[in-house]
Amino acid sequence: MRTEQEMFDLILEVAKQDKRVRAVVMNGSRTNPNVPKDMFQDFDIVYLVTEMESFIDQPDWIDTFGERLIMQTPENMSLFPPELGGRFSYLMLFNDGNRIDLMLVPIEEKNDYCQEDKLTVILLDKDNVLPVLPLPTDVDYWVKRPTVEHFADCCNEFWWVSTYVAKGLWRKEILYAQDHLNQNVRPMLLKMLEWQVGIETDFSVSIGKSSKYLEKFLSKENWERLLSTYGDGSYQSIWRALFVMGDLFRDTASFVADKMGFEYSIDEDQRVTTYLKQIKLSKHPYS
Incomplete structure (x- = not known):
């Protein structure tokens, strides 16, 4: 199983190499100081991107994250109506047991998105345009x-x-x-x-x-x-x-x-x- 650091390095390297990705943020249990760490914690990652269509039109771009055991893309499913508006998510469980829940969000929504969850932390900001965020807290929950x-x-x-x-x-x-x-x-x-x-x-x-x-x-x-x-x-x-x-x-x-x-x-x-x-x-x- 890849280590936490290996996963963070991979997530950030993919973002750094892709000009469409302008920022990376994370939320969820890994940013919550009150949640004990274990091997089942997801990497709840958001890529703030300049455009969405090219990602969605070329679904194999996510293969770089590793071999998947199973994946779900909720916004492509007909049984369950989409809930994210213009956003798009890839829920990926890999063969080594790691899981990434990766959401694509238009960069134009950066300010609104960063205020939606007090457990949000900034991992990468290529253009230094994201707002300064306070330390993560689970107070909203x-x-x-x-x-x-x-x-x-x-x-x-x-x-x-x-x-x-x-x-x-x-x-x-x-x-x-x-x-x-x-x-x-x-x-x-x-x-x-x-x-x-x-x-x-x-x-x-x-x-x-x-x-x-x-x-x-x-x-x-x-x-x-x-x-x-x-x-x-x-x-x-x-x-x-x-x-x-x-x-x-x-x-x-x-x-x-x-x-x-x-x-x-x-x-x-x-x-x-x-x-x-x-x-x-x-x-x-x-x-």
Whole structure:
């Protein structure tokens, strides 16, 4: 596996040799002082270029970075709509395990781009035209303080969609139930746990993408409760997961409400919980 320094040397050498590339910046985990280093960290690189078309029209120009295991160019994909406007990205995993996420950005966007992410650092500026940037910080990714409206909406969404999960389980539509559990209910539980972490850390930390750092901020008991909500695919395990999620959500939301001066609707909680139990026990709800 090529070393970090070898990768940086290669990335910068390619840029130096190409007149179209006027500057190189980097962001992501490698610029974040709070993220531990490991071999899976991407090189999140941006080439600020004078024009885009010649790069896109000659896709083999990236071969110089090494032999690839697999690559994705999201802006060329029809299944997923482009999200970068006039920018273009190459997501490259190489045979030696290194990965470069390389984005091409028109040089005209240099000032706007450099202000988009506080984790941005400048690696090369051929024309000395980029703005001076402060030291990188992950402050933009810290847990945000909830408003009373966000808190109420989170609670309502959690309990409302819980009824969809029960409906799917009762109908023996396991994929429907799992989808609503994991795509709607679980994110609300994670959001509430995120707010608890924010309160306990004075809203000064990030829990990372997909809540990947959440474990180090939760008690062992709550972490184990959260893990137990990931069922094994059986109806029984999904029912169990749903009720454990309800218990954990209730405890966490009550904590957040108390610390933030919000009101947690225990009546709504109890009504829905009773309904869920009725659905689980009866083949003829409301009878």
